[in-house]
Amino acid sequence: MINNKKLIIGLLVLVLGLLVLTGCNPDDPRVKKALKKDFKVEAEAIPNEGYPPTVPHSIEDRQDCLACHEKGVMGATVTSHPERPNCVSCHVTE
Amino acid sequence: MKLTRRSFLKASAAAAVMTAAGVNPKEKSLLSVAKASSEVDKWTKAPCRFCGTGCGVLVGVKDGKVVAVKGDKKNPVNKGFLCIKGYSLGKLMNATEDRLKKPMIRKNGKMVETDWETALDLVAKKYRESIDTYGPDSVAVFSSGQSTVQEGYVLSKLMKGAIGTNNLECNARLCMASAVVGYLSVYGKDEPMGAYADFEETDLFFIIGANMAECHPILYSRVVQRKRKGSDVKVIVADPRETRTNKISDLDLAFKPGTDTALLNAMAYVIIEEDLIDEDFINSHTNLKQDGRDITLNEFKEFLAEYTPQKAAKITGLDADDIVKAAKMFADPKRESLSLWTMGVNQQIQGVPINQAIHNLHLLTGKICRPGSSPLSLTGQPSACGTAREVGTFTHKLPAHRVVMKKEHREEMAKHWGVDVDKIPPKPSYHTMAMFEAINKGDINALWVTTTNPAHSLPNFNKYRQGLEDVFLVVSDVYPTETTKYADVILPSAMWVEKEGFFGNTERRTQHFEKAVDAPGEAKPDLWQFLEVARRLGYGELFPYKDHPEKEIFEEYRKCTLGTGKDLAPYDAYRHTRGLTWPVVDGKETTRRYVANDDPYVKEGIEFYGKPDGKAVIYAREYTGPAESADKKYPFILSTGRVVEHWHTATMTMQVPELKQAVPEAYVEIHKDDARRLGIKSGDMVKLISRRGELKIKAKVGGRGVPQPKMLFVPFFDSKHLINLVTKDAFDPQSKEPEFKICAVKVEKA
Numbered sequence: 001m002i003n004n005k006k007l008i009i010g011l012l013v014l015v016l017g018l019l020v021l022t023g024c025n026p027d028d029p030r031v032k033k034a035l036k037k038d039f040k041v042e043a044e045a046i047p048n049e050g051y052p053p054t055v056p057h058s059i060e061d062r063q064d065c066l067a068c069h070e071k072g073v074m075g076a077t078v079t080s081h082p083e084r085p086n087c088v089s090c091h092v093t094e
Numbered sequence: 095m096k097l098t099r100r101s102f103l104k105a106s107a108a109a110a111v112m113t114a115a116g117v118n119p120k121e122k123s124l125l126s127v128a129k130a131s132s133e134v135d136k137w138t139k140a141p142c143r144f145c146g147t148g149c150g151v152l153v154g155v156k157d158g159k160v161v162a163v164k165g166d167k168k169n170p171v172n173k174g175f176l177c178i179k180g181y182s183l184g185k186l187m188n189a190t191e192d193r194l195k196k197p198m199i200r201k202n203g204k205m206v207e208t209d210w211e212t213a214l215d216l217v218a219k220k221y222r223e224s225i226d227t228y229g230p231d232s233v234a235v236f237s238s239g240q241s242t243v244q245e246g247y248v249l250s251k252l253m254k255g256a257i258g259t260n261n262l263e264c265n266a267r268l269c270m271a272s273a274v275v276g277y278l279s280v281y282g283k284d285e286p287m288g289a290y291a292d293f294e295e296t297d298l299f300f301i302i303g304a305n306m307a308e309c310h311p312i313l314y315s316r317v318v319q320r321k322r323k324g325s326d327v328k329v330i331v332a333d334p335r336e337t338r339t340n341k342i343s344d345l346d347l348a349f350k351p352g353t354d355t356a357l358l359n360a361m362a363y364v365i366i367e368e369d370l371i372d373e374d375f376i377n378s379h380t381n382l383k384q385d386g387r388d389i390t391l392n393e394f395k396e397f398l399a400e401y402t403p404q405k406a407a408k409i410t411g412l413d414a415d416d417i418v419k420a421a422k423m424f425a426d427p428k429r430e431s432l433s434l435w436t437m438g439v440n441q442q443i444q445g446v447p448i449n450q451a452i453h454n455l456h457l458l459t460g461k462i463c464r465p466g467s468s469p470l471s472l473t474g475q476p477s478a479c480g481t482a483r484e485v486g487t488f489t490h491k492l493p494a495h496r497v498v499m500k501k502e503h504r505e506e507m508a509k510h511w512g513v514d515v516d517k518i519p520p521k522p523s524y525h526t527m528a529m530f531e532a533i534n535k536g537d538i539n540a541l542w543v544t545t546t547n548p549a550h551s552l553p554n555f556n557k558y559r560q561g562l563e564d565v566f567l568v569v570s571d572v573y574p575t576e577t578t579k580y581a582d583v584i585l586p587s588a589m590w591v592e593k594e595g596f597f598g599n600t601e602r603r604t605q606h607f608e609k610a611v612d613a614p615g616e617a618k619p620d621l622w623q624f625l626e627v628a629r630r631l632g633y634g635e636l637f638p639y640k641d642h643p644e645k646e647i648f649e650e651y652r653k654c655t656l657g658t659g660k661d662l663a664p665y666d667a668y669r670h671t672r673g674l675t676w677p678v679v680d681g682k683e684t685t686r687r688y689v690a691n692d693d694p695y696v697k698e699g700i701e702f703y704g705k706p707d708g709k710a711v712i713y714a715r716e717y718t719g720p721a722e723s724a725d726k727k728y729p730f731i732l733s734t735g736r737v738v739e740h741w742h743t744a745t746m747t748m749q750v751p752e753l754k755q756a757v758p759e760a761y762v763e764i765h766k767d768d769a770r771r772l773g774i775k776s777g778d779m780v781k782l783i784s785r786r787g788e789l790k791i792k793a794k795v796g797g798r799g800v801p802q803p804k805m806l807f808v809p810f811f812d813s814k815h816l817i818n819l820v821t822k823d824a825f826d827p828q829s830k831e832p833e834f835k836i837c838a839v840k841v842e843k844a
Contacts (some may be wrong), residue, residue, distance in 0.1 A: 051185070052178060092738075
């Protein structure tokens with residue numbers, strides 16, 4: 001039987017994690033999208049700790065991710081680690 | 095099952111937190127990590143499966159599956175960070191659908207599944223028949239810089255000590271052979287003297303022919319961190335193509351493809367002209383040579399007169415002032431300078447002269463063998479150093495940096511192996527390109543390809559296709575590849591932590607990984623495959639390993655290393671450490687070689703003990719240009735390389751949905767001026783035509799890489815767009831490394 005308490009705690013950790021990640025509220029459509037995605041990963045039974053979120057927009061002609069993602073310009077996801085500016089070494093486009 | 099579901103859910107939840115926590119130095123989410131860890135049966139450590147950086151990875155296993163991977167904070171290489179490929183390892187280990195799971199043999203032109211006995215018996219029978227009928231040189235093995243140390247050692251012993259042929263080569267010939275000849279010719283011993291620790295000590299990064307941001311992302315992040323923290327740290331990026339690496343540079347040198355030697359000679363000219371040399375160092379620690387004869391510093395200066403900044407500017411297309419600026423930045427006596435390079439330098443017919451010209455800059459200025467100053471060549475495969483170079487899976491090599499040409503080396507290895515010294519042929523046979531030529535001619539009847547994919551990665555592949563079709567071809571791999579298409583026998587292999595092994599990275603760090611999970615289906619470690627065939631060939635007594643072959647083989651190999659200058663520690667020492675940098679003498683590892691108090695082989699000061707007189711060599715080498723230049727008919731220079739999402743021929747990375755989706759196919763980068771002139775837009779199909787072959791491919795104007803005008807760039811990972819049908823198979827005459835970086839093509843709208 002699935003332990004409901006642990007499930008709830010697990011979900012809470014997930015949501016909190018996304019909050020840390022995005023720095024914005026859980027009703028944000030991107031957070032909802034990410035939530036959905038994680039459940040998909042669970043369904044595929046291949047969870048992997050720390051898999052970096054993918055980028056939902058083209059980055060081909062954008063040279064400076066931090067221009068938006070350091071402060072959250074135009075609602076952009078705020079990075080928790082602006083000291084590592086080579087974002088594209090971990091975050092790939094969808 | 096339910097338990098598993100729950101733990102998966104927890105791991106997913108932790109994943110989101112880890113994304114933040116794993117890269118957050120404040121470590122505020124460590125508790126969550128611990129929670130996730132408690133859901134894992136065990137954690138093991140391993141060096142990453144991909145490039146030659148050697149990042150430490152922690153692998154979490156639950157119910158016999160890899161359920162989590164994370165960067166190992168205790169590993170000094172990556173200090174807890176990984177690039178996207180490293181983070182993808184967990185997904186890769188679960189991507190078993192397309193894995194090769196059963197041995198297969200060709201019957202009536204079709205591959206059919208079989209059992210291990212039948213497959214191994216067939217391999218042994220074909221090898222035995224060929225050896226008995228045509229001699230030992232009629233069979234060959236083409237191995238890999240991804241083979242483990244043990245796999246390489248057993249192959250060397252089997253081919254050179256048991257069968258008695260030097261027909262053992264590896265794909266590292268295609269990636270860093272020029273760097274090997276560089277170190278060997280200059281210092282008398284292969285491999286870098288410096289270490290990654292130099293990244294945090296240097297004041298100037300001189301990056302040439304390396305797109306570190308994409309190909310060595312974790313080392314690049316150390317460059318970035320150093321630049322952010324150091325008050326006056328500068329970066330020079332010398333590359334014909336503007337890449338993501340240029341983002342942090344203070345000076346870009348976009349020289350014409352293939353003119354590296356002219357640029358570096360001109361920098362040497364400026365260094366001497368401006369009296370920025372360290373004359374004491376030159377006198378005490380170097381000899382100067384030109385065309386095999388000793389020359390004086392004055393004669394070297396005369397040689398360089400052809401490479402004034404003005405003259406070099408004409409050859410390279412650079413601004414003479416920029417060349418002067420670069421030379422002065424590099425040679426500033428108050429600052430430490432670190433050179434970093436890789437395929438851009440090595441994969442040219444002048445690969446060796448360019449390597450030597452880089453070493454010249456360090457030797458002229460004495461910026462070597464001290465913290466922050468070093469010529470450090472980067473490697474592209476996880477054990478290109480540990481296996482290909484150190485065990486020596488090239489035709490001319492024997493274990494622990496020995497060579498077949500030296501009688502005493504053959505004698506030493508014959509003794510270690512317990513074979514007759516005459517068994518080891520004194521002459522190298524075929525380097526990689528010659529081996530595939532010999533296969534074309536029918537001089538080699540049986541070829542075993544392991545952990546590499548030559549039908550995808552050989553240059554000018556059209557020329558070598560027929561040979562692969564005709565030869566009896568055995569392929570050991572984990573997924574179907576271009577090469578398995580030509581196979582007569584396919585042996586399904588275990589991958590990474592599905593087996594035990596050792597890898598050796600760029601900075602001489604030897605790292606152990608233990609088996610964490612079972613391989614899928616009937617897949618088996620390559621090491622087991624080699625040993626089984628060796629026994630079937632009748633060499634069982636040379637391979638008497640019983641209870642723990644990986645340990646017994648490592649200990650046997652270790653004995654061959656003692657006293658050679660690349661001494662390794664006992665097996666157990668590596669189980670308990672995040673690797674050790676050799677030489678390891680009396681339990682102490684060596685961070686910087688050739689320096690007293692660090693390298694146990696040096697008593698006082700600096701000694702390049704690979705050379706009889708302890709002196710390194712400054713070589714005067716002319717610029718001669720690439721094998722093929724652009725002309726009226728073929729007006730573009732094509733270069734090939736990598737993207738961060740994919741690794742080599744992408745047989746593994748294409749299995750990770752996120753990586754496949756991010757860069758699903760290759761493309762040709764073209765400068766906007768050329769695109770406009772030819773009426774080509776991003777996304778248009780174009781045809782690239784060389785004297786050897788052609789390829790239809792999508793054009794891309796602008797983006798992550800921008801080649802200079804009249805230059806094109808195609809990443810080589812894509813099996814559906816094989817750029818190696820177009821590339822040229824000319825090679826450096828010393829290193830025999832092919833010129834993947836330069837060939838002439840024309841572009842047509844398709």
